[in-house]
Amino acid sequence: DAGVIQSPRHEVTEMGQEVTLRCKPISGHNSLFWYRQTMMRGLELLIYFNNNVPIDDSGMPEDRFSAKMPNASFSTLKIQPSEPRDSAVYFCASSVTGTEQYFGPGTRLTVT
Amino acid sequence: QKEVEQDPGPLSVPEGAIVSLNCTYSNSAFQYFMWYRQYSRKGPELLMYTYSSGNKEDGRFTAQVDKSSKYISLFIRDSQPSDSATYLCAMRTSGTYKYIFGTGTRLKVLA
Numbered sequence: 001d002a003g004v005i006q007s008p009r010h011e012v013t014e015m016g017q018e019v020t021l022r023c024k025p026i027s028g029h030n031s032l033f034w035y036r037q038t039m040m041r042g043l044e045l046l047i048y049f050n051n052n053v054p055i056d057d058s059g060m061p062e063d064r065f066s067a068k069m070p071n072a073s074f075s076t077l078k079i080q081p082s083e084p085r086d087s088a089v090y091f092c093a094s095s096v097t098g099t100e101q102y103f104g105p106g107t108r109l110t111v112t
Numbered sequence: 113q114k115e116v117e118q119d120p121g122p123l124s125v126p127e128g129a130i131v132s133l134n135c136t137y138s139n140s141a142f143q144y145f146m147w148y149r150q151y152s153r154k155g156p157e158l159l160m161y162t163y164s165s166g167n168k169e170d171g172r173f174t175a176q177v178d179k180s181s182k183y184i185s186l187f188i189r190d191s192q193p194s195d196s197a198t199y200l201c202a203m204r205t206s207g208t209y210k211y212i213f214g215t216g217t218r219l220k221v222l223a
């Protein structure tokens with residue numbers, strides 16, 4: 001079975017540009033999570049959805065970040081405008097129960 | 113003080129050794145405790161989880177939770193070079209799926 005799919009795998013952009021990260025969860029999973037990982041702060045939950053509905057977005061750092069889940073098989077995380085401090089690895093994870101979360105390979109974002 | 117504390121390592125052990133990885137936490141309401149393994153430039157991979165207190169064993173891996181001490185451990189028996197990775201603990205309360213992660217312990221198993 002295919003795992004969680006994320007695209008792009010690497011993104012390099014200039015400060016001020018819009019960045020869109022994409023995620024396809026495992027088929028049949030009804031919860032989706034967006035995380036950010038940095039050396040300084042580790043792995044942090046940004047937002048999670050249950051049945052396509054945002055449940056907790058308290059980890060979204062500021063209004064420049066937004067996430068959508070238009071259907072059960074697709075989600076996006078958008079940063080507009082991007083800043084150098086947004087440079088990190090962004091992971092998407094999905095789950096059936098919410099307890100066992102399965103992570104994608106991540107998108108490595110570099111903002112110059 | 114962070115809610116979840118984890119020694120960053122690196123922890124270097126010889127092949128075949130028993131490895132002990134630990135996390136401490138401050139929130140007594142945590143009920144679900146997870147261990148993830150993350151290889152370099154890969155996503156975290158779920159190893160095992162426990163609910164509330166007690167032990168859980170899966171092959172060479174044993175997870176322990178001591179809620180009275182707010183301390184969890186992951187033991188790896190007969191460690192192998194392929195176990196070299198960063199190990200992340202994560203935990204949450206009931207009623208939310210929001211996990212709080214430790215910063216990870218980097219493990220090196222030397223052949």
